[in-house]
Amino acid sequence: MAETMTTTHDVKDLGLAPQGKLKIEWADRQMPVLRQIRARFEKEKPLEGLRIAACLHVTAETANLMRTLKAGGADVVLCGSNPLSTNDEVAASLVADYGVATHAIKGEDHETYYRHILSAIDSKPSVTMDDGCDLVTVLHTKRKDALPGVIGGTEETTTGVIRLKAMAAQGVLGYPVVAINDADTKHLFDNRYGTGQSTLDGILRCTNLLLAGSTVVVAGYGWCGRGVAMRARGMGAIVLVTEIDPVKAIEAAMDGFEVVTMAEASPRGDLFITMTGNKNVLRGEHFQVMKDGAIVCNSGHFNVEIDIPALEKMSSGKRTTRPFVDEYTVGEKRISLLGEGRLINLAAADGHPASVMDMSFANQSLSVEHLAKNATTLPKDVFTVPREIDAQVAKLKLAAMGVSIDTLTPEQVAYLAEWSEGT
Numbered sequence: 280m281a282e283t284m285t286t287t288h289d290v291k292d293l294g295l296a297p298q299g300k301l302k303i304e305w306a307d308r309q310m311p312v313l314r315q316i317r318a319r320f321e322k323e324k325p326l327e328g329l330r331i332a333a334c335l336h337v338t339a340e341t342a343n344l345m346r347t348l349k350a351g352g353a354d355v356v357l358c359g360s361n362p363l364s365t366n367d368e369v370a371a372s373l374v375a376d377y378g379v380a381t382h383a384i385k386g387e388d389h390e391t392y393y394r395h396i397l398s399a400i401d402s403k404p405s406v407t408m409d410d411g412c413d414l415v416t417v418l419h420t421k422r423k424d425a426l427p428g429v430i431g432g433t434e435e436t437t438t439g440v441i442r443l444k445a446m447a448a449q450g451v452l453g454y455p456v457v458a459i460n461d462a463d464t465k466h467l468f469d470n471r472y473g474t475g476q477s478t479l480d481g482i483l484r485c486t487n488l489l490l491a492g493s494t495v496v497v498a499g500y501g502w503c504g505r506g507v508a509m510r511a512r513g514m515g516a517i518v519l520v521t522e523i524d525p526v527k528a529i530e531a532a533m534d535g536f537e538v539v540t541m542a543e544a545s546p547r548g549d550l551f552i553t554m555t556g557n558k559n560v561l562r563g564e565h566f567q568v569m570k571d572g573a574i575v576c577n578s579g580h581f582n583v584e585i586d587i588p589a590l591e592k593m594s595s596g597k598r599t600t601r602p603f604v605d606e607y608t609v610g611e612k613r614i615s616l617l618g619e620g621r622l623i624n625l626a627a628a629d630g631h632p633a634s635v636m637d638m639s640f641a642n643q644s645l646s647v648e649h650l651a652k653n654a655t656t657l658p659k660d661v662f663t664v665p666r667e668i669d670a671q672v673a674k675l676k677l678a679a680m681g682v683s684i685d686t687l688t689p690e691q692v693a694y695l696a697e698w699s700e701g702t
């Protein structure tokens with residue numbers, strides 16, 4: 280029998296709404312692209328008749344995305360995509376001030392987290408909006424009854440897109456999904472500059488560490504890893520990079536970073552940051568040889584990049600020394616784990632700055648509009664955000680930044696189209 284969990288909202292305390300509203304309004308000021316889309320949606324109502332179940336980090340930026348979808352005429356239900364990333368004040372304001380049925384509480388346990396996802400599915404969505412594929416997974420396993428009503432979905436992050444592509448390859452994906460992460464105006468900016476800055480922000484807020492002169496080990500030189508490595512170097516850290524992809528490893532080496540194996544990095548690092556989308560990147564053999572005082576954390580999507588069960592097993596004691604800092608005693612050494620190994624930028628800081636989420640969420644809004652028009656004609660597969668949407672988001676952002684760019688002259692258009700010129 281299908282599990283159901285119908286409640287209109289579940290947030291920590293509706294009394295927190297006034298502070299949440301201020302946060303949402305502050306973020307909105309840095310989100311000019313989304314604001315322009317919201318103004319158009321208000322007039323045209325392109326999402327009329329859609330019911331959207333969104334499973335996203337419940338932040339002020341997400342609140343502005345929810346407002347935009349509602350302005351477009353959609354019914355919206357929101358649950359958290361991570362037990363530690365919810366801002367309780369924002370969640371309260373979403374319910375009290377914006378009428379968005381929100382189900383998310385910071386620090387919720389595993390059972391509550393999944394109960395909230397079930398509540399979102401109980402709304403009988405026609406569109407899903409996911410960040411990490413948890414909502415889609417529950418829909419395709421425990422709640423198949425709700426699948427036939429869904430016409431399409433969107434997925435925000437790298438890890439979710441990998442999972443969805445595996446589902447499509449096995450022929451089990453029930454509807455078309457747009458991979459927001461694959462838009463250039465998403466991963467080139469959100470993953471690189473957003474994660475780059477906010478990951479260090481989270482680490483510094485909970486540790487008050489001085490990065491200058493310390494050795495930072497970045498595991499994974501993808502879009503997020505590049506951003507973090509670049510920013511850590513900018514603050515004076517000595518940055519070591521680990522990779523498993525030879526091309527990314529050469530790129531890191533030519534960007535001037537020292538590329539090493541994790542075995543080589545382990546005794547040298549003061550701070551380890553994983554962002555690979557993979558599991559057990561930091562393991563028992565690495566903890567064993569780390570320095571006394573080493574700090575480990577993760578900014579990849581799931582809390583599996585650090586083998587926390589192994590750390591628990593090999594340690595003789597554990598104490599919480601500061602909020603989001605758990606210190607383990609391993610032999611004579613102390614190793615600190617930040618944010619329970621979950622996305623540190625969302626656990627201990629505010630996540631990405633609003634101005635970068637502006638582009639990611641503009642892609643979300645325009646992709647839902649695209650699904651409203653085209654979902655019935657699309658096969659059950661994973662799609663890249665249409666090129667026109669990517670270009671439109673970039674143009675709107677440039678305009679908001681007051682940046683003008685050149686246009687091709689007629690002569691240049693002809694030159695680029697002419698293959699025999701110059702022979």
Ligand SMILES: NC(=O)c1ccc[n+]([C@@H]2O[C@H](COP(=O)([O-])OP(=O)(O)OC[C@H]3O[C@@H](n4cnc5c(N)ncnc54)[C@H](O)[C@@H]3O)[C@@H](O)[C@H]2O)c1
Nearest residue numbers: 436437438499501502503522523524555556557578579580
């Ligand atoms: N913290 C955030 O706010 C945030 C934002 C965006 C994405 N993410 C998540 O961060 C993770 C990385 O995203 P991305 O866009 O950089 O992905 P990516 O695919 O561009 O990069 C991941 C890199 O990790 C490398 N890698 C894989 N296994 C490894 C291992 N064992 N050791 C070393 N390197 C390894 C890969 O070769 C690849 O270069 C994903 O889980 C994604 O969902 C987090």
